[in-house]
Amino acid sequence: MTIPTTGLTVPADSGQETAGTTPQLRASVLRTLLRDPVAAACLAYIVLVLMMAAFAPLIVKVSGWDPYEFDQSAIDANMGGIPLGGFSGSHWLGVEPGTGRDIFARIVYGARASMLIAISATVLTTLLGVVFGLLAGYFGGRTDMVISRVMEFLMAFPALIFMIAVLSALPADDRQYLLVVVISVFGWPYLARIVRGQTMSLKQREFVEAAVASGASRSTVVFTEILPNLRSTILVMVTLAVPGYIGTEAGLSFLGVGVVPPTPSWGQMIASSVNWYSVVPLYFVVPGTFLALLVLSFMVLGDRVRSVVDPKGRS
Amino acid sequence: MTRYVVNRLAGMVLVLFLVCLFTYMVFFLLSPDPAVQICGKNCTPERIDQIRANLGLDEPFVTQFLNFLRGLFIGREYEGGINCPAPCLGYSFQTSQVVTDMIVQRLPVTAVVAVGAAVLWLLMGVVGGLISAVQEGKFADRFIAGLTLGGMSVPNYVLALALQYVFVVWLQWLPFPQAVPFADDPVQWFLNFILPWSVLAIGYASSYTRLTRANVIDTLDENFVRTARAKGLRPDLVWRRHALRPALTPIVTIAGMDFAGLLGGALITETVFGINGVGKLAADSITKNDQPVIMAVTLLAAFFVVVGNMVVDLLYSAIDPRVRVGVSA
Amino acid sequence: MTLLQAKGLTVTFGATNVVDGIDFEVRPGGTLGIVGESGSGKSMTSLAIMGLLPSSATRAGSIDFAGTELTKVTERQMRAIRGDRIAMVFQDPLSSLNPYYTVGTQIAEAYRSHRSGVSRKAARAAAIEAMDRVHIKDAGKRVDDYPHQFSGGMRQRVMIAMALSTEPELIIADEPTTALDVTVQAQILDLLAEVRRDTGAALILITHDLAVVSEVADDLIVMRHGRVVETGTAEQIFSDPQAPYTQALLDAVPRIDDSIGDLRPVPGGPA
Numbered sequence: 001m002t003i004p005t006t007g008l009t010v011p012a013d014s015g016q017e018t019a020g021t022t023p024q025l026r027a028s029v030l031r032t033l034l035r036d037p038v039a040a041a042c043l044a045y046i047v048l049v050l051m052m053a054a055f056a057p058l059i060v061k062v063s064g065w066d067p068y069e070f071d072q073s074a075i076d077a078n079m080g081g082i083p084l085g086g087f088s089g090s091h092w093l094g095v096e097p098g099t100g101r102d103i104f105a106r107i108v109y110g111a112r113a114s115m116l117i118a119i120s121a122t123v124l125t126t127l128l129g130v131v132f133g134l135l136a137g138y139f140g141g142r143t144d145m146v147i148s149r150v151m152e153f154l155m156a157f158p159a160l161i162f163m164i165a166v167l168s169a170l171p172a173d174d175r176q177y178l179l180v181v182v183i184s185v186f187g188w189p190y191l192a193r194i195v196r197g198q199t200m201s202l203k204q205r206e207f208v209e210a211a212v213a214s215g216a217s218r219s220t221v222v223f224t225e226i227l228p229n230l231r232s233t234i235l236v237m238v239t240l241a242v243p244g245y246i247g248t249e250a251g252l253s254f255l256g257v258g259v260v261p262p263t264p265s266w267g268q269m270i271a272s273s274v275n276w277y278s279v280v281p282l283y284f285v286v287p288g289t290f291l292a293l294l295v296l297s298f299m300v301l302g303d304r305v306r307s308v309v310d311p312k313g314r315s
Numbered sequence: 316m317t318r319y320v321v322n323r324l325a326g327m328v329l330v331l332f333l334v335c336l337f338t339y340m341v342f343f344l345l346s347p348d349p350a351v352q353i354c355g356k357n358c359t360p361e362r363i364d365q366i367r368a369n370l371g372l373d374e375p376f377v378t379q380f381l382n383f384l385r386g387l388f389i390g391r392e393y394e395g396g397i398n399c400p401a402p403c404l405g406y407s408f409q410t411s412q413v414v415t416d417m418i419v420q421r422l423p424v425t426a427v428v429a430v431g432a433a434v435l436w437l438l439m440g441v442v443g444g445l446i447s448a449v450q451e452g453k454f455a456d457r458f459i460a461g462l463t464l465g466g467m468s469v470p471n472y473v474l475a476l477a478l479q480y481v482f483v484v485w486l487q488w489l490p491f492p493q494a495v496p497f498a499d500d501p502v503q504w505f506l507n508f509i510l511p512w513s514v515l516a517i518g519y520a521s522s523y524t525r526l527t528r529a530n531v532i533d534t535l536d537e538n539f540v541r542t543a544r545a546k547g548l549r550p551d552l553v554w555r556r557h558a559l560r561p562a563l564t565p566i567v568t569i570a571g572m573d574f575a576g577l578l579g580g581a582l583i584t585e586t587v588f589g590i591n592g593v594g595k596l597a598a599d600s601i602t603k604n605d606q607p608v609i610m611a612v613t614l615l616a617a618f619f620v621v622v623g624n625m626v627v628d629l630l631y632s633a634i635d636p637r638v639r640v641g642v643s644a
Numbered sequence: 645m646t647l648l649q650a651k652g653l654t655v656t657f658g659a660t661n662v663v664d665g666i667d668f669e670v671r672p673g674g675t676l677g678i679v680g681e682s683g684s685g686k687s688m689t690s691l692a693i694m695g696l697l698p699s700s701a702t703r704a705g706s707i708d709f710a711g712t713e714l715t716k717v718t719e720r721q722m723r724a725i726r727g728d729r730i731a732m733v734f735q736d737p738l739s740s741l742n743p744y745y746t747v748g749t750q751i752a753e754a755y756r757s758h759r760s761g762v763s764r765k766a767a768r769a770a771a772i773e774a775m776d777r778v779h780i781k782d783a784g785k786r787v788d789d790y791p792h793q794f795s796g797g798m799r800q801r802v803m804i805a806m807a808l809s810t811e812p813e814l815i816i817a818d819e820p821t822t823a824l825d826v827t828v829q830a831q832i833l834d835l836l837a838e839v840r841r842d843t844g845a846a847l848i849l850i851t852h853d854l855a856v857v858s859e860v861a862d863d864l865i866v867m868r869h870g871r872v873v874e875t876g877t878a879e880q881i882f883s884d885p886q887a888p889y890t891q892a893l894l895d896a897v898p899r900i901d902d903s904i905g906d907l908r909p910v911p912g913g914p915a
Binding site for chain 2: 694696723724725726727728731732734736739740741742743744745746750753754757758790792803806
C-alpha cells in the first residue's frame, strides 16, 4: 500500500500486456529504439561514456595528462590556485583549482568508477530481486511471508542515511565493492516486489497451469514458463535502476563516503568543487553536465524501452 | 478498525526495534573503538581499558544494547556525572555533548526545510501533473514531460551549486546565504531558504508530476467517471468529485511519507547550503567520524520514516473507504 | 408515436464505422432489445444516444428524443437530459460506482444535479426511497454504505436506483446482467421489468444474450458489424427469424431439450 517514490517503480499490474512476449524481444526493442532519434542519441551518449570508461588509459595517453598528475604551471599559486584559463589545447576541459590536475583525464577515469559501480550494483540487485521475487511469488506461503517481511523492513529503512552510516563506519580500503554491496542490499526489494506480483499473476495463467498439469518440474516451470515472461519487466527495471545507482554512487562520493580519493569519481569532483563554485564555476559545470546527461540518457531510454515493451503501461 | 490500528502499531514497534538492533549491531561491529578516540595521543593500554570499563564498552553486546535501550526510555549517566535524560541517544565524546540535545537544537531548521519544500513540490507536482493530464499528448504535456525528465536527472547537489551560482553569484538576486535567526532578520531568513526549498522540491516535484498525470489519466478512464457524466453532472463536479479525489489521494499519502523521510535530514541540500539542520549534523559527524551522532541520526530518520508510514496508512484508511473496513489491511 | 427514433445513426472511429447507419425506434414505455456479439456496435449505439462517445469518435445521422434532436443540442442542454430524462445502467456495477463515496451520496448526486434547490436531506430521502424501490433491504441504513460493502447484484440494484431516482422517460441498460452471477441475473431482469412497469419508463436493453431479451423485450433489433441485420417484435423474431445470422444466433442458444454436443457456434465468428 505504501509506494516509495524512487524512480524504480513499474506498474505491478502490467503483467497482462507483458506476458507472452516473444524471444526476439531484445532485438526488436533495440531496432525500435534505434529508429527513434532521441533514444538513439541517448544510447550513443551511454556508449560513449562506456567507451571512455573502458579505454580510459588509452584516452588519457592521447590527451596527454594523467588523472593524478599535478600541473603547477596551469594554476596561479599566488591567487590560491585558481586555474589559468579554462579549456585549452593542453588541458581540454581545464584543470582542477588548487592542484592543477587535468579535468578531462579525471572525467574519463571518473566514468570508470560511476559505470562500474552502477552496473555492478544493477547486476547484483537484479539477481537478488529476481531470485527472491520469484521465490516469494511462486512458492507463496511461508517463503513469501518471510521474504515479504524482509523487503518491508529494508524499504522502511532510511536507506541513504544508513548507507552513509555503514560506509563511514567501514574501513575505506575496498570502498567500491562495499558500495556495490550496500546499494544492492537496499535496492533489491523494489525489483523483487514487482517480480513477486507478476509471478503471482503469471502462476494463475493457463500456460503455466498447463505446464504444471503436464508434469513439468518446479524449476522447469520457473525457468521456462515464468522467467521468460518477466523479461520485459526486468529490462525496464534495469534501465531505470542504472541511473538511480549512478546518482547514488555520485551522491555517496559527494558526501565523502564513496570512492576514496585520489581515485576520481564524478560525484567526488562535484563535491570538491563546492569550495570553488563561485570562482571557478567550470569545475562543477563539467562533471555536473556529464553526470546529469548520463542520468538523463538512461532515464529517457528507460521511458522509451517501457513504451516499446509495454505500450499500454502507465507512464 | 481497532484491530487494524493495534496490528499496525505492533508492527511499527517491531520494525523500530529491529532498526535499533540492526543499527546498533552494525556500529558495534564496524566502528573504530571509541575508547581509543577519546584517549587521544598519549595513550596507554591501561588508560584505554579504564575508559572502556567506564563506558561499559567491555560489556558483552547484549548488555550494551540493553543499556542503550534503557537510555532511550529512562535515560542514563555517563562517566564524570554527565546526565543523559530519556530519550538518550548517546553521548558524543568528540563534542562533549549529549546527542539528543544536538539533534533537538537542529530539528526545527530541518523541519522548516522540509515543510517549505513539501509545500512547493506538492504545488508544482499537482499543478504540473494536472496540466499534463488535461493536455495529454499536446505541447504543454510534452514540455512538462521534458522538464520532469530534466528535474529527475540533475542530481540535487549539481542543481544546488548551479542555482546558487546563477542566483547568488551571477545575477545577485539573492543574498549570500548566512545563518540568521528568524527574529533578527525575517527577510534574510526567508531568502536563505528559497534555494534549498527549490532544490529539494524540484526533484520531488518531477516525480509527483508524472504520478499525478498518470493517476488523473487513469482515473478519467474509470467507469465511475463515465457514470458521473451519464448522470448529467456538471463537468467541474465530475472533475472535482470523481476524478481528482481518487487520483490525488495516493499522492497526498506518498507526500506524507516523503516528508517524513525529509525530517531525518536533507543531508546533501543542507550541506551544500550550509544549513545547520540534522542532515548537516550527520554529514559533519561523518567527516569527524563521530559514531554516536551518526547512529542517532540514522535512528531518528528511521523513526520518522516508520512513524510517517503508519500515520499515512491510518490517514489513508480514513480517506479511502475500501481500506477503512480493513479490506486490504 | 415514438419516444426515441434513430435514423441513419453512424459512429466513426478514424476510417471505420463501428455503427453504420442504423435505424430503430422506442415507444414510450416500451422495451427495445438490441442484440449482438461484442464488437457489433451495440454499446457505441448507447453511448451515441447519451452523447458520451470518446472524443476520438464522430457521430452522424439523427436521434430524435421526444421531439428534441439529440445530435443538434448543446452540451449544456444534453447534460440536462442525461441522467434526468435518459438514465443509464452500465455493465460492471463495481467499477461504475465510485469507491470513495457512499451509495447514498452517489444516488443523491444524480437527483440533486437535476432538481435545483433540493436540500441535502431531501436528496438523501429520495435516495433511500429509490433504494427501497429496487428492494434493497434496510435502505435507511445501507444508504451510508460504500459500494464495496454490497454484493454484485446489490450494486446493480444501486445503479438502477440511481437511474430511476430522477424518474427518467428512458433507461438504457447496457449488458446489465453480464457481470453478475447467473442466479442474480434473473432477479435484475425482473427488477428492470418491474421498474419499467411502475414508472412507465421506456427501456433499451443491450445484450449479447438472447435469453435475456426473450424475457423482457417487446421489440428487437439484431446487430452485426455495426449494422442492423434484423428488426421486429420479439415474438416474430424468436418464432420466425428471417436473417440467417439471427437463425444462427438462435441455434446457438442452448435449450433444455437439446442434447449435449449439439451446441452450434455462430459461423463467421467475430470480425
